Amino acid sequence: MEKSDKIYVAGHRGLVGSALTRKLRAEGYSRAVFRTSAELDLRRQEKVERFFQEEKPDYVFLAAARVGGILANSAFPGQFIYDNLMIQANVIECSRIHGVKKLLFLGSSCIYPRACPQPIKEEYLLTGPLEPTNESYAVSKIAGIKMCQAYRREYGCNFIAVMPTNLYGPNDNYDLEASHVLPALIRKFHEAKIRKDPFVVLWGTGTPRREFLHVDDLADACLYVMNHYDEGEILNIGSGEDLSVRELALLVRKIVGYSGEISWDETKPDGTPRKLISSDRLVQMGWTCRIGLQEGISKTYSDFLKFDVGNGSIR
Numbered sequence: 001m002e003k004s005d006k007i008y009v010a011g012h013r014g015l016v017g018s019a020l021t022r023k024l025r026a027e028g029y030s031r032a033v034f035r036t037s038a039e040l041d042l043r044r045q046e047k048v049e050r051f052f053q054e055e056k057p058d059y060v061f062l063a064a065a066r067v068g069g070i071l072a073n074s075a076f077p078g079q080f081i082y083d084n085l086m087i088q089a090n091v092i093e094c095s096r097i098h099g100v101k102k103l104l105f106l107g108s109s110c111i112y113p114r115a116c117p118q119p120i121k122e123e124y125l126l127t128g129p130l131e132p133t134n135e136s137y138a139v140s141k142i143a144g145i146k147m148c149q150a151y152r153r154e155y156g157c158n159f160i161a162v163m164p165t166n167l168y169g170p171n172d173n174y175d176l177e178a179s180h181v182l183p184a185l186i187r188k189f190h191e192a193k194i195r196k197d198p199f200v201v202l203w204g205t206g207t208p209r210r211e212f213l214h215v216d217d218l219a220d221a222c223l224y225v226m227n228h229y230d231e232g233e234i235l236n237i238g239s240g241e242d243l244s245v246r247e248l249a250l251l252v253r254k255i256v257g258y259s260g261e262i263s264w265d266e267t268k269p270d271g272t273p274r275k276l277i278s279s280d281r282l283v284q285m286g287w288t289c290r291i292g293l294q295e296g297i298s299k300t301y302s303d304f305l306k307f308d309v310g311n312g313s314i315r
Contacts, residue, residue: 001058001227003027004030005059006031006055006056006059007024007029007033007061008034009024009033010042010062010063011062012063015168015170015171016106016164016167017063017064018170019216020061021034022216023219023222033057035051037064042086042087042091043082045086045090048090048091049094052095052097059101060100060104061103062104064091065083065087065141066080066084068080069184070134073134074134074269080136080137080140084140085143088143088147092105092148095157095159096157100157101158102158103148103158103159104162104225105144105160106222107141107142107162107234108138108141108164109163109164109165110131110275111130111138111141111145111163112124112275114129114130115129119277120236120275120278122163122234122236122278125234131272133271145234149161160229160230160232160235162222162234162235163277164218165211165212165213165236165275165276165277166180166181166211167213167218168183168212168213169214169215170299171215171303174304174307181210181248182252183304185248186304188202189256190258190301193257197260198260199260199263200258200262202249202263202265204265204266205264205266207245207246207273208244209242209243209244209245210244210248210274210275211241211275211277213239214291214296214299214300216291217239217290220290221237221282224287225237225282228285235281236279237279238277238279238289239279241276242276243293246264250262251294252297255297
């Protein structure tokens with residue numbers, strides 16, 4: 001990409017989109033284009049078509065999506081599959097029609113089969129059953145990947161797809177009904193500290209293992225991939241290290257400064273037993289992550305405190 005190219009970041013207010021926006025500005029890309037969901041409903045084809053006709057972006061980062069943790073995925077599977085399918089189809093199709101030079105589609109490591117060999121390689125996609133608790137979301141993301149690949153084969157579009165591992169960082173979602181595990185832990189421990197609760201109840205057994213990547217590292221990787229990768233195969237983006245949810249909870253508790261106990265509600269689902277992806281292809285291309293987990297969580301907690309008024313109230 002040239003610094004003067006017009007770049008559309010779809011979903012610029014979200015966790016990933018805001019990190020991409022910060023990265024582009026830091027690197028001197030001066031013509032980024034944004035629309036809030038209120039200004040542009042990406043689920044509505046005619047609105048997306050009008051936007052692309054008016055703005056004519058050269059490059060697109062497709063980071064807009066409906067996302068959430070186990071609870072949200074389980075409770076709203078229809079919303080997850082509909083919203084994501086419509087967002088992806090409209091943006092990808094309009095990118096083709098209006099001659100976008102390159103599009104980067106953001107998938108997720110949860111698209112891989114539940115019982116994948118570890119670490120998960122890109123070629124394991126569609127080799128087994130999905131995790132039931134997030135099947136609708138995973139199916140929609142797989143459809144987005146396949147759409148990019150199909151458009152590459154039929155129309156010659158330079159559309160690529162990356163699969164990040166579990167993400168965290170500034171502008172995360174701390175709503176306990178919809179958030180992922182790490183921001184949920186930050187909020188639960190913080191509120192328990194403020195209230196001086198003797199213990200915090202967490203879902204599951206604490207035994208599943210998860211890999212985490214700071215979203216600023218993801219943004220750096222996405223920009224690197226956009227400038228160095230033009231193939232149809234998906235690319236994993238991860239840190240290369242995982243830990244148990246129990247170990248994660250202890251680390252977050254320490255960083256937040258909560259001194260109470262942890263009680264595990266084993267009647268609640270654990271989700272996938274382990275999810276560690278192989279980022280070997282990307283590492284061989286010359287990219288590696290830079291932000292360690294403890295440093296990253298500390299920065300994220302500081303960001304969380306900016307939106308907390310001291311009584312557990314979140315923006």
